[in-house]
Amino acid sequence: MSLALLGGEKAVRLDYEKVGNRPLVDEKSRAAVNAVLDSNKLSMNPIVREFEKKFADYIGAQYALAMNNGTATLNSAVWAVGVEPGDEVIVPSYTFWATVVPILSARGVPVFCEVDPETFTLDPADIERRITPRTKAIMVVHVWGCPADMDAIMAIAKKHNLKVIEDCSHAHGATYKGKKVGTIGDAGCFSMQDTKLLCAGEGGVFVTNDRDVYERAVAYGHYERIRELPPDSPYSKYTLTGMAYKYRVHPLGIAVANVELDRLDERNEIRDSQGKRLEDEVAKLGFIRPQKVPEGARRVYAYHYVRYDASKLGGLSLNTLLKAVSAEGVLCGTCGYGRLHYAPIFVEGGPYHDCGPAVPDLRLPVTEALGEDTFMMAPRFENICPELVNQYIEAYYKVLENLDALITYEKELGVTTTQENTGRSINLFR
Ligand SMILES: Cc1ncc(COP(=O)(O)O)c(C=O)c1O
Structure with a gap:
């Protein structure tokens, strides 16, 4: 032919x-959206906490924090793991800009690293070559939905005392040696923009198993939740002001994602x-x-x-x-x-x-x-x-x-x- x-x-x-x-939205998600509309609570609606709990359980993380997009989760993560001005973060160039620019916004230095030609994800040997005394973290991307070589990456992180952030924007539900991606490093970041596997239209969700990382993410973009932190938290004192960012998610999008998560x-x-x-x-x-x-x-x-x-x-x-x-x-x-x-x-x-x-x-x-x-x-x-x-x-x-x-x-x-x-x-x- x-x-x-x-x-x-x-x-x-x-x-x-x-x-x-x-269709991105069907009868069930439409009904969930309508329930939020009818609730007369279009900002801090309880559906957000319900979704966070469900997402944390699904992923196997202790904490989940929904945000207004995946970029916000990455900005939060870079600060939450403790990147300070001048700190270097090793990151791939084979990714979307939002994986990397947050490093600059924390006044850190992105150090671009090669990816493996077969897996398209960070090349552990090249990570090692780029480590300096200023290296603070590794930013991993599970690109196109394929988990990175996490055993090798976590071993390097352990050896050099580095933090690991996982950009899981393409990888909702992907697993590595029995664990869902996002729970292997210090923080996991998921986009829920409408081309992603889990869709809120616009939205993101941040996960971690580390209490301090969670509290820092709360302080960074969720000023209204700072008062929920224990009084002895080092971030409680920011209740009045937050940290300049407001990353609260829209509950209408979360109503859609909450239904989608079940499927x-x-x-x-x-x-x-x-x-x-x-x-x-x-x-x-x-x-x-x-x-x-x-x-x-x-x-x-x-x-x-x-x-x-x-x-x-x-x-x-x-x-x-x-x-x-x-x-x-x-x-x-x-x-x-x-x-x-x-x-x-x-x-x-x-x-x-x-x-x-x-x-x-x-x-x-x-x-x-x-x-x-x-x-x-x-x-x-x-x-x-x-x-x-x-x-x-x-x-x-x-x-x-x-x-x-x-x-x-x-x-x-x-x-x-x-x-x-x-x-x-x-x-x-x-
Ligand atoms: C790899 C990667 N990281 C981060 C993001 C940012 O997510 P969002 O568009 O929800 O801000 C995207 C979204 O396209 C992405 O593909």
């Missing part, structure tokens, strides 16, 4: 929005089994490499980013590959990660220039290569839709079957550049 790009029939005939996706495992199962099948089948073609999941970990398929190996397709550019599969009806995208170490806010310091340039002339070859060759091969399959998954697999098989024609097409047209890199996790290719 010839490629849709060259005039053939599309491989993907089913409509993703109809069979593969689902998270079930939804992860649907997404993961189908995501894994797609990846396994397409990987047989040899030109994609899925993210490697560390031993003893269970990933969640928040996003289907894989590496493209152009050498297996006669040097065909990623752009032409995406053009071809997109014409087949595949929802796919380029990757916005892997270039933060070039961002002016880090190189020049921006409003934080008095902290000094963070990354003068830094090159991260593995990270930069990943930024170039990882791409989103499919959207999440939110419903059980084996036929749609089959059609996605067929689309990728068609590329291989028609490779000569596609290479000729590319030669005639010339290689066009890939989309502008926006730094977002999702840059849909159209």
Whole structure:
């Protein structure tokens, strides 16, 4: 069958929005939202505490604190684990900006570190190389839903007396050696923005098992809860003022997330089994490499980013590959990660220039290569839709079957550049 790009029939005939996706809000969450509206309490509604308790139990953490977004949880975490001006925090560049900028806002210094080319998560050997006497913490990202190599990272942290923050924004429900991610380090940070596995529209949730870290997070962004801390807490004295930030979450979003949390495992199962099948089948073609999941970990398929190996397709550019599969009806995208170490806010310091340039002339070859060759091969399959998954697999098989024609097409047209890199996790290719 010839490629849709060259005039053939599309491989993907089913409509993703109809069979593969689902509405973010259904009858049950609508009813929960209505109950909050009817309660006449649109700020400090008890649903927030109910959700926090449920989330803490689900994750296996002692404390959970809901916030207005994931960025707020990261800002809180950096301060809560004790990062002080001039302290260095080791962090990947293969991530969203909100993993890193909070380090600057605490007047710390982000120290960008390589990721592993197979797992796309922090490379423990490179962490060790970047440790200095000023290193205070390691910021781990379980990117695309795949747990980082936590045993190695925690061993390094222990050896050098460092704090560990986990950015779990893509990894609600992922586990590492029997523990949910977010509970392995000193603090876990989850986004609940509407593209995430657990959705509040906008929202975040911070978790920790450390009483002091919890109290600091309360003091940082929840002034109204400072009075609930024990009188001998070192943070009780800030009741009148807080710490300049107000991170209280909107209860309407939490009403949605609270219902969604009950179904998270079930939804992860649907997404993961189908995501894994797609990846396994397409990987047989040899030109994609899925993210490697560390031993003893269970990933969640928040996003289907894989590496493209152009050498297996006669040097065909990623752009032409995406053009071809997109014409087949595949929802796919380029990757916005892997270039933060070039961002002016880090190189020049921006409003934080008095902290000094963070990354003068830094090159991260593995990270930069990943930024170039990882791409989103499919959207999440939110419903059980084996036929749609089959059609996605067929689309990728068609590329291989028609490779000569596609290479000729590319030669005639010339290689066009890939989309502008926006730094977002999702840059849909159209
Ligand atoms: C890895 C990562 N960290 C942090 C965040 C920030 O979360 P939020 O958008 O809820 O502030 C995101 C959200 O896109 C993310 O993908």
